[in-house]
Amino acid sequence: MGDRAYAPASKPIPVRATNGTANGGAGGPPRPAPPSMLPGGRVPPPPMYRPKPAQSRPPPxxxxxxxxxxxxxxxxxxxxxxxxxxxxxxxxxxxxxxxxRPQPPSFAVTSLRLAALNVSDSDALTSRIDFTVTARNPNDKIAFAYGDMAASFSADGAPLGDGVVPGFLHAAGNTTVIRGAASATAATIDPVQAAALRSKKSHAMSAEMDAKVGFQIGRFKSKRINVRVVCAGFSAGLAKPTPPPAPAPAPDAEPTVVVAAAPAPARGRGRGRGRPPRSVVRTSSSSSSSSSSGSGGGKMTPTDAKCKVRIKIWIWSF
Structure with missing residues (x-):
């Protein structure tokens, strides 16, 4: 028997069925159709991606x-x-x-006279103080312009009087002498302080002066700031009044005799009769019954009270 030649078996190609079955009627989901084949069994390339034009893209x-x-x-x-x-x-x-080279000015209370001091039974204070303050400007090119200066004095912790000194210009390298007066009229004070004023002959004094000060350099003027001058460490007693000089009689007029009323006796507490009072302050209910309320003369008492200058800018003090 001779050999028989057989044709090579070809791969079966699935056939798409129209009724949902294929290859002998086997059931199942339909299979996708195979891609179209090019001659030679080549698979066609995928379609080329063409980007959209730039005009159609929204701006980022x-x-x-x-x-x-x-x-x-x-x-x-x-x-x-x-x-x-x-x-x-x-x-x-x-x-x-x-x-x-700026330097702050210096102040000193050089003299003071307690011209009047009266404390009544109702603790009402009446006083008058004459004072002299010396201000020195150690700067060679800087001047100080002071506004109205408010001065207040106290004795033994009790307020003794207030006064105002007019403003002035303190030139560079100059020494200025300030003279002023402070007084109080029927000012009510604490009973303890009133008793201290009655029982002492010499009183520990202190002073405070407030003003707005600005500096000047040539034509330049700065804004004014608050400055406080605090003076302490000196004492003063009531000044003895000096009797006024008797008027000279006219040459052609007849001599006249002036009869003065005798002063009312001062009432003292805890003192024997005939003894001179130890205190210069008297307790009285009227202004005429105290010998210490005289507003007569009396020399200024020199003091050596140094003062401290405090500068206040807004809420800071230097």
Whole structure:
């Protein structure tokens, strides 16, 4: 028998069925159709991707900066500006100090006279004080312009009187003598302080003077700031009144005799009769029954009271 040649078996090609079955009627989901084959069994390439034109694309959105970022940027710039201003101010202050060498003025209460002092039974105080304050300006190129100066005095912790000194210009390198007066009329004080004033002959004094002061350099004038001068460490007693000089009689007039009424006796507490009072302050209910309320003369008593100058800018004191 000779050999029989057989044709090679070809791969079966699935056939798409129209009624949902294929290859002998086996059930199942329909299979996708095979891609069309090119000659030679090649698979066709996929379709080329063509991008859309740029005009049809929407513009990209820029990310928005949050409010927190704006706040941080503002704080940073504000801090830099403040640091720069402080730095420039420090440089200007250093140059000013090197060129002008500024020094604060000095004050001293050089003399004081307690012309009148009366404390009534109802603890009402009536007083008068004449004082002299010496102000020195140690600067050679800086002048000080003072406004009205309010002066207040106290004795043994009790307010003794207030007064106002008119403003003045304190020239550079000049020494100015300030004379003024302070008084109180029927001012009610604490009973303990009133008793202390009655029982002492010499009183520990203190003074405070407040004014607004500005400095001048040539034509430049600065704004005025509050300055307080505090003086302490001196004492004063009631000045003895000096009798007024008797008028000279006219040469052609007849001599006249002036009869003065005898003063009412002063009432003292705890003192024997005939003994002179130890205190210069008397307790009386009327202004005519106290010998210490005289407003007569009496010399100014020199003092050596040094004063401290305090500068107040807004809420800071130096």
């Amino acid at each position: 959105r820029r990310p928005r900066r949050s409010a927190r970022g704006w706040c941080c940027a503002c704080c940073l710039w504000l801090t830099l500006v403040l640091v720069g201003l402080v730095f420039l101010g420090a440089i200007a202050a250093g140059v000013f100090y090197v060129v002008y």
